[in-house]
Amino acid sequence: MSENAVIEIRNLTKIYRDFWGRPKVRAVNSLSLDVKPGEVFGLLGPNGSGKTTTIKMLLGLLFPSEGEIRILGKPATDVSKNEYIGYLPEESYLYRFLNAEETLDFYGRLFDMTTAERKQRTDELIKMVGLDKARRRQLKEYSKGMTRRIGLAQALINNPKLVLLDEPTSGLDPIGTREMKDLIIKLKEEGKTVVMCSHLLADVQDVCDRIAILYNGELKQLGKVDELLASQDKTQIVSSLLSDEAVNEIKAVITKHNGTVEEVTNPTTSLEELFLQTVAESQARPGQRFVAESEKAANTTTVD
Amino acid sequence: MNLNFDKQPIDILQALANWGLIFGALLCIGLVIALILSVAINPKKGVSRFFENLGEGLRDLFGMSLKRLGAITNLTIKEAVRRKALLVFVVFAVLFMFGGWFLSNTNNRAELQLSVYVSFVLTAIGWLIFPVALILACWGIPEDIRLRSLHTVVTKPVKRSEIVLGRILGFIGVGTIVVGIMSVLGYVWILRQVPEKVQSRLVARVPVYGSLNFRDREGQDSEAGVNTGDINPYRSYIEGASKARAKWSFEGLSPSVLQTDPDSGEAALLVENSFQAFRTHKGVIDEVLHGQYTLINPETNLRVQLPQFPIYEFRQNLTWIPQKLAYYNEDTKKTETKDLFDDLVSDGKLMVEARCVDVGQFLGMARPDLFLRLPDRPFASSFFKSVFGIWLMMVLIVVLGVTASTFVKGPVATILLFTLILVGTGFNQFMDDVLSGEVRGAGLVESGIRILNHGNPIVEKPESLEESMAVQNVDQVFTGMLWGVSHIIPNFNMFSFKAYTASGFDVPMKVAVLPALLMVIGFFIPCLMLGYFSLKLRELEAK
Ligand SMILES: Nc1ncnc2c1ncn2[C@@H]1O[C@H](COP(=O)(O)OP(=O)(O)OP(=O)(O)O)[C@@H](O)[C@H]1O
Ligand SMILES: [Mg+2]
Numbered sequence: 001m002s003e004n005a006v007i008e009i010r011n012l013t014k015i016y017r018d019f020w021g022r023p024k025v026r027a028v029n030s031l032s033l034d035v036k037p038g039e040v041f042g043l044l045g046p047n048g049s050g051k052t053t054t055i056k057m058l059l060g061l062l063f064p065s066e067g068e069i070r071i072l073g074k075p076a077t078d079v080s081k082n083e084y085i086g087y088l089p090e091e092s093y094l095y096r097f098l099n100a101e102e103t104l105d106f107y108g109r110l111f112d113m114t115t116a117e118r119k120q121r122t123d124e125l126i127k128m129v130g131l132d133k134a135r136r137r138q139l140k141e142y143s144k145g146m147t148r149r150i151g152l153a154q155a156l157i158n159n160p161k162l163v164l165l166d167e168p169t170s171g172l173d174p175i176g177t178r179e180m181k182d183l184i185i186k187l188k189e190e191g192k193t194v195v196m197c198s199h200l201l202a203d204v205q206d207v208c209d210r211i212a213i214l215y216n217g218e219l220k221q222l223g224k225v226d227e228l229l230a231s232q233d234k235t236q237i238v239s240s241l242l243s244d245e246a247v248n249e250i251k252a253v254i255t256k257h258n259g260t261v262e263e264v265t266n267p268t269t270s271l272e273e274l275f276l277q278t279v280a281e282s283q284a285r286p287g288q289r290f291v292a293e294s295e296k297a298a299n300t301t302t303v304d
Numbered sequence: 305m306n307l308n309f310d311k312q313p314i315d316i317l318q319a320l321a322n323w324g325l326i327f328g329a330l331l332c333i334g335l336v337i338a339l340i341l342s343v344a345i346n347p348k349k350g351v352s353r354f355f356e357n358l359g360e361g362l363r364d365l366f367g368m369s370l371k372r373l374g375a376i377t378n379l380t381i382k383e384a385v386r387r388k389a390l391l392v393f394v395v396f397a398v399l400f401m402f403g404g405w406f407l408s409n410t411n412n413r414a415e416l417q418l419s420v421y422v423s424f425v426l427t428a429i430g431w432l433i434f435p436v437a438l439i440l441a442c443w444g445i446p447e448d449i450r451l452r453s454l455h456t457v458v459t460k461p462v463k464r465s466e467i468v469l470g471r472i473l474g475f476i477g478v479g480t481i482v483v484g485i486m487s488v489l490g491y492v493w494i495l496r497q498v499p500e501k502v503q504s505r506l507v508a509r510v511p512v513y514g515s516l517n518f519r520d521r522e523g524q525d526s527e528a529g530v531n532t533g534d535i536n537p538y539r540s541y542i543e544g545a546s547k548a549r550a551k552w553s554f555e556g557l558s559p560s561v562l563q564t565d566p567d568s569g570e571a572a573l574l575v576e577n578s579f580q581a582f583r584t585h586k587g588v589i590d591e592v593l594h595g596q597y598t599l600i601n602p603e604t605n606l607r608v609q610l611p612q613f614p615i616y617e618f619r620q621n622l623t624w625i626p627q628k629l630a631y632y633n634e635d636t637k638k639t640e641t642k643d644l645f646d647d648l649v650s651d652g653k654l655m656v657e658a659r660c661v662d663v664g665q666f667l668g669m670a671r672p673d674l675f676l677r678l679p680d681r682p683f684a685s686s687f688f689k690s691v692f693g694i695w696l697m698m699v700l701i702v703v704l705g706v707t708a709s710t711f712v713k714g715p716v717a718t719i720l721l722f723t724l725i726l727v728g729t730g731f732n733q734f735m736d737d738v739l740s741g742e743v744r745g746a747g748l749v750e751s752g753i754r755i756l757n758h759g760n761p762i763v764e765k766p767e768s769l770e771e772s773m774a775v776q777n778v779d780q781v782f783t784g785m786l787w788g789v790s791h792i793i794p795n796f797n798m799f800s801f802k803a804y805t806a807s808g809f810d811v812p813m814k815v816a817v818l819p820a821l822l823m824v825i826g827f828f829i830p831c832l833m834l835g836y837f838s839l840k841l842r843e844l845e846a847k
Contacts, residue, residue: 060459061459061843061845082460083461087456087459089455092456095383097387106375109372110375110460110462111460112369
């Protein structure tokens with residue numbers, strides 16, 4: 001629990017209630033995690049596992065039922081933190097009667113930017129997201145991917161320190177997806193912190209430093225991507241242009257050293273395996289929650 | 305055309321005091337409820353949360369950024385324009401293209417015709433702008449929440465106060481565009497519709513009113529004259545050729561009230577009356593009744609009787625009183641000359657006494673039926689003040705609508721506000737009457753007991769009620785609350801100045817415009833606070 005974490009979440013619980021205050025859904029349950037400066041953090045989880053709810057609580061759009069959040073050192077409801085945050089919602093909730101330029105200009109004004117700054121930034125961002133040809137068209141005429149792109153431009157208008165992306169690649173074409181990943185890596189290089197939700201595990205694997213897997217609102221896995229994926233008792237040898245002869249020789253060497261050859265295949269997207277396995281385990285043993293090593297010492301019970 | 309009502313200027317200090325009292329009381333109640341709720345929700349940190357929110361609230365309300373306000377205002381206007389709210393002009397245009405057919409009635413006297421046109425234009429502007437304002441204001445924020453476009457806004461460093469105020473200003477902007485264009489079109493339409501010969505009647509008369517006292521037929525002071533059997537006690541009558549008099553006292557007069565008499569070309573005071581005749585016998589056929597004025601200096605008691613004048617009903621009865629007055633002095637039996645301001649007005653005070661000349665006939669009058677006239681103002685002055693009244697009401701609707709829409713969804717807010725307008729238009733007068741004791745009846749509890757006992761309000765109070773102080777005390781509390789409620793529900797009649805404009809008067813600032821303006825400001829402040837806290841303390845999630 002580092003002092004300078006960009007996001008600190010402690011025991012965060014969200015219960016959606018109906019009009020009469022009766023609980024409907026427990027969308028997030030006792031979630032605790034930290035996001036460190038400069039990292040790309042991935043929130044994974046099946047549909048309805050509480051990713052969007054968590055992000056909305058981080059932004060103060062929803063109020064936690066329990067628990068605490070500090071984001072950039074401030075409470076989630078503090079408006080002034082937004083100065084340094086960029087947010088791309090799950091769907092681009094923008095004003096559909098504005099065109100791309102007007103949209104960016106509007107959000108620029110909300111940051112109290114000067115006219116010259118807004119003009120320059122608008123121009124830059126529109127070019128960056130590849131909407132130069134559609135800059136004067138109203139958003140209601142945009143396709144899904146185009147809306148996504150303008151949504152992203154909007155999130156970066158203030159050159160934020162912390163970027164929250166809710167399913168950034170949804171609706172994007174392969175080129176767009178590639179560009180989005182490059183952009184996230186570029187943001188990281190610029191020293192920004194990125195938090196993203198996604199289902200596209202390959203994308204997450206490519207760009208994320210650390211990930212958390214949520215299931216039914218509970219944290220099931222948390223850690224560095226490579227550490228989570230490294231199976232301690234297995235060794236994977238990846239080589240290219242290996243002849244069958246060479247493969248047989250290697251097999252022989254392994255058998256000689258009392259190892260078992262389990263399979264010889266091309267490497268798979270192993271995050272997918274981890275994800276599926278976590279979900280399967282969670283279904284088999286509900287209630288088991290991931291607890292950070294440091295917390296384990298203080299709190300030995302992990303089961304509710 | 306003359307007014308058939310008598311409105312007194314408001315006492316600004318009293319109004320402010322009332323506002324302060326109600327606002328303060330509601331604020332205290334609100335704060336206490338908020339504190340209790342806050343503690344109930346979170347027993348540990350409730351109190352500190354409450355004060356944190358309060359402090360933040362003050363900071364947010366006083367530290368708004370003009371640029372962000374401008375951005376949201378601008379967005380609101382663009383939204384309305386691009387969503388074609390301005391189609392209302394089409395309705396307006398259609399109304400006016402064909403309105404003329406139905407409104408022109410050559411049988412009407414010219415000035416009546418004129419007043420019909422003016423009323424029509426002002427009514428049409430009002431009826432078109434109010435629904436537009438109501439719907440825009442009530443649906444703006446709820447739609448923003450439903451479509452979640454507000455999510456992208458509130459995750460920027462925007463204060464919720466800026467959202468509420470920006471929305472309010474935006475809708476006011478839209479309303480201003482609509483009212484502005486419609487009123488200019490309407491004005492031009494009136495000028496073109498009104499027949500040539502009555503164009504000169506399109507003016508704004510500026511009256512100076514005095515206070516009215518009566519003397520009865522025996523010459524004794526009395527509060528009112530005779531009631532001739534009219535249900536509406538607005539005018540009261542004096543008997544002809546008796547000692548009955550109606551006496552107006554004017555204050556604060558200076559030579560600036562003098563105008564040039566177009567006939568003599570000399571400086572003169574213009575007095576207008578709209579007395580009504582009540583005949584107990586036919587009199588001379590084709591002869592109108594006559595009245596007579598006497599000017600009195602209230603200090604020296606100098607009396608100057610002026611010549612008799614005919615009274616044409618439903619018309620302007622004008623009397624020019626020259627500054628240099630020649631009159632026949634009954635005492636000295638000589639014709640003397642007096643100066644209006646040197647001899648008759650002292651300390652700016654002057655009395656005008658009116659009598660009815662004809663035996664057995666009566667003249668009816670209310671306070672506004674005799675007035676001094678300042679130089680006329682152009683018709684536009686009166687017309688656009690009436691438009692300003694409509695604008696003020698539009699503003700109030702927007703303010704109330706936006707506030708309501710921070711709590712509830714669009715349709716609910718619309719119905720709520722619509723009900724409030726209905727109640728505020730119709731019910732207010734009734735409540736005023738109840739509170740001033742003009743409507744006969746008793747307190748809530750007492751009435752209940754009477755109903756149970758099959759009594760009616762005219763019946764003497766039963767013994768048991770007379771003694772029961774408890775009933776009276778409880779009723780006093782209810783009356784107090786009713787007083788509060790009658791001040792919280794805005795009186796929407798206040799914004800209609802068209803009676804003045806349509807009858808050719810200028811709209812008086814202190815009597816009409818200022819109270820309406822104060823009312824809007826009085827609602828604006830608490831509404832902004834309410835709307836802000838509502839948006840701040842709720843989750844902006846569509847349910
Ligand atoms: N406004 C709401 N009212 C009631 N329940 C809600 C609301 N929003 C979300 N939920 C519920 O909360 C749970 C978590 O939803 P959430 O949107 O956070 O999931 P998610 O992880 O973002 O899913 P996805 O991958 O599909 O976007 C779900 O069971 C959902 O039905
Ligand atoms: Mg989601």
